[in-house]
Amino acid sequence: MRLASLSLEDLRVFREARLEPGTGINVLVGDNGTGKTTVLEAIQLLSSGRSFRGGVRDALIRRGQPELRVYSEIVAEPMERRVGMGLSRSLRAWSARIDGQAVEALTRLFQELAVVCFEPGSHALISGGSEHRRRFIDWALFHVEPDFLSIWRRYQRALRQRNALLKQPMVSANLDPWEHELALHGAALTRLREAWLARLQPGLSAMVARFAPGLGAVTPKYSSGGSPASDGETGLLAALWQARGRDQALGHTSVGPHRADWSLAFEAAPVREMLSRGQEKLVVLSCLLAQAQAFAEVRGQWPVLVLDDLPSELDRGHLAHTLEWLASVPAQSFITAxxxxxxxxxxxxxxxxxxxxxxxxxxxxx
Ligand SMILES: Nc1ncnc2c1ncn2[C@@H]1O[C@H](COP(=O)(O)OP(=O)(O)OP(=O)(O)O)[C@@H](O)[C@H]1O
Ligand SMILES: [Mg+2]
Known part of the structure; x- marks a missing residue:
């Protein structure tokens, strides 16, 4: 998939701007503070309603203005299907349009555009909290696994209900139905996530061999946050039941896929603390490019790749290597420098x- 056009209105420094990107590598060059990252942010917003910079969403709106608008015409394979995507934000609320028609659920919009993003904060995928690593896998599942969103929502609903009950004087029987829901959808989530990590392994090994060969073979390891995937629903139900006393004292649910994590062990660096900062970045880059490639294998089209400030993230050799790789795949990419x-x-x-x-x-x- 690719962007045929991108228009920004009242987004940070931009009053109004429009660009027509090419189908391959697009380079955005400019001095510090001119708006390069903001263009990438606009693409990320359309695909997820989030900015990789985090922070207050209303800070995205140009100072003194009531509303920001981002619009893009997307071209999706197969058949070069064209979709007009619009997203605006005013008064702390998002609204989305597809081909001019308002859509209630923003996720409808986000399904249309998949963006893989590498930026200065991306090292959090290795060195940050587990939520970054769960989000990485869930991003892929959202786009490749039709059942994922409904399973995830049902799991989150059951989790909220159980957490609310844990804060009240304990009536154990009330927990039963929610624990059954958690176990059912939680086991499904664990299965999907483990399967995706296993799916990534060969591509990831190839990327690591390419970008950080000194690290040797890579082994991903998934930790389910509860019971192993092989124990399924019954195992998770038993783990929840066992954790009841502790969870009531904590006031929240301490086991389940919302606590899951994964890690990578390398032949030359069995624990992540042994990676240099630069190696961390190369590993993250390898993960993201492997993810993009796996997405392409499953969906039959590439996600859009955005890489912010690439020359300051990588040394010259790795920069050249990355650009060569980008030039060798049929993906649309955006680079700032x-x-x-x-x-x-x-x-x-x-x-x-x-x-x-x-x-x-x-x-x-x-
Ligand atoms: N809400 C806002 N209203 C107006 N201007 C803003 C707002 N938020 C940020 N800016 C300005 O937008 C400009 C663009 O920032 P951006 O981060 O996109 O620049 P950049 O070209 O990526 O810079 P760098 O090379 O330093 O990374 C900055 O000058 C910033 O001060
Ligand atoms: Mg920038």
């Missing part, structure tokens, strides 16, 4: 360069 990086010559993928100035984006001849 303060100075134009040297792009691979032997590419058959069309490349486009844009210059970003205080709130303006201009296409450069290339």
């Amino acid at each position: 303060t100075a134009a990086p040297e792009l691979p010559h032997a590419s058959c993928r069309p490349m486009r360069m844009f210059h970003v100035e205080q709130g303006r984006v201009a296409a450069l001849l290339y």
Whole structure:
């Protein structure tokens, strides 16, 4: 899938801007603070309603304005299906449109556009809390597994109910129905997540061999947060039951897939504390590119790749290597940099360069 056009209105520094990206690598070049990352943020917003910068969502709206708007025409395979996606935010609320029609659930919009993003904060996938790693896998499941969203929602609902009951004087029988729900949907979640991690393994091994060969073979390990996937629903139900006393004291549910995590062990670095900061970034890059590739294998089309500030994240050799890889796959990508990086010559993928100035984006001849 790719963006045929992208328009921003009252997003941070931009009053109004529009660009028509190419189908291959798109490079956004400009000085610090001109709006390069904001363009990537707009793409990320359309695909998830979140900014990778985090923080207050209303800070995205241009100072003094009531509303921000982002619009893009997406081209999706097969058949080059065109979809108009619109997202706006005002008064702390999002509203979304597909082909001009308002959609109630934002997730309908997010299903249309899959974006894999590498940015200066991405090292959190290795060094940050487990929520980053769960979100990584759940992103893929949301896009490739039709049942995922409904399973996830039902699990979250049961979790809220059990947590609310745990804060009241204990009547154990009240917990029963919610624990059954948690066990049923939780076991399904664990199965899906473990299967996706296993699916990623070969591609991830190849990416690590390419970007960080010194680390040797990689072994992913999933920890389910409760009972192992092989114990299924019954195992999770027993774990919840056993944890009742402790959970009541804590006031929340301490076992289940909402506590799950995964890690990577390398031949040359069995624990993550042995990775240098730069190696962490290369591992994260490998994870993200492997994820994009696995998505493409399952869905038959590539997600959009956005890579913020790439030259300051990677050394020259790894930068060149990454650009070569990007030029070799049929994915649309967006890269920001303060100075134009040297792009691979032997590419058959069309490349486009844009210059970003205080709130303006201009296409450069290339
Ligand atoms: N709500 C807002 N209203 C107006 N301007 C804003 C708002 N939020 C951020 N800005 C400004 O938007 C500009 C663009 O920021 P952005 O992070 O996109 O720049 P950048 O080109 O990626 O810079 P860098 O090279 O430093 O990463 C900055 O000058 C910032 O101060
Ligand atoms: Mg930036």
